[in-house]
Amino acid sequence: MRKLVYAINTSLDGYCNHTNFYPDEEIMTHFTQLTREADTYLYGRKTYELMVPFWPDVAKTPPGQDDREADIEFARAFDAVEKIVVFSQSLDSVEGEKTRIVRTGLQEEVLKLKQQPGKNIFTGGVNLAAQLAALGLIDEYHFVVHPIVAGRGTRLFEGISLQEKLKLKLVKSMVFKSGAVALRYLPQ
């Protein structure tokens, strides 16, 4: 069965708003690698609307002088992913043939996706990720903890409903030049 991998940038105090961070090239390359290991994205509406059409547009636009190589590489890896599944009740419709919307039955949908052959399923964001984590559907967690205290914003796993603490197993930790730390966990 293929894996559902969750990755996100966070501040020290656990806030995930993407506007808090400006990942450097080293970190972008890290995310590009994770993206290349996947062939399917699973997103909630908010993260979908954040990523699309922003990154596909970057991939399609001829690179300008100021564009970072690492951003272009990320955009290309993003755009190369074959399928995007958006789990949303409110999103009306999507453009493009590789994207479809699923309205209900999150657990069944994820199990169905996992049973298909292929590379990893990759997810991000907060709301959907909280639901996926609570259902025990995430197989790998990648957090990039940036050396900042944000003080406000959307929390990691905000709104998660857990009967008991979710215990994880640290399998890798890596320090980036910027002082950000990548922490990789598996469920116990």
Place this chain on the structure above:
Amino acid sequence: MRKLVFAINMSLDGCVDHTKFYPDEETFAYFTQLTRDADTFLYGRKTYELMVPYWPDVAKEDPSDEFAQAFDAVDKIVVFSKSLDSAEDKKTTIVRTGLKDEVLKLKQQQGKNIFTGGVNLAAQMAELGLIDEYHLVVLPIVVGEGVRLFEGINLQEKLQLKLVESTVFKSGAVILRYVK
């Protein structure tokens, strides 16, 4: 000038409620070392009431408990509180106002580190830029609730820190040490 050092255990999702986790021996040893590097504690009321008389009592009962012994050996405790009426022993003083001045005064005195923890007071001190070193022990758990790191902090802009060390413990806890 001596340093104000902040250290706390925290879940992956930023929960610092001490009742949600129990640090293992390796983590306790880490806090014991930090305690030995200090000669003054600076606490808000809640953390003070959590630590005292609990740890001094353990120190009296159990000479082998290294953390308790280190805690009890610290020379001075300064409690910053408007509501705490009085403190029992001679090494503890209560300060009611002027947090920034008090901390700067303490830093100018000779001695080892000033050690702090907790949530409310730490948030105020982080806001004022008074904390010189942050030690976050990130435990490999997601709690989903509870009081959060620096809850209530009021920052005009993000506080940018510099990672100086990261260590992995056997338990999967990661110690992240930051300076201003």
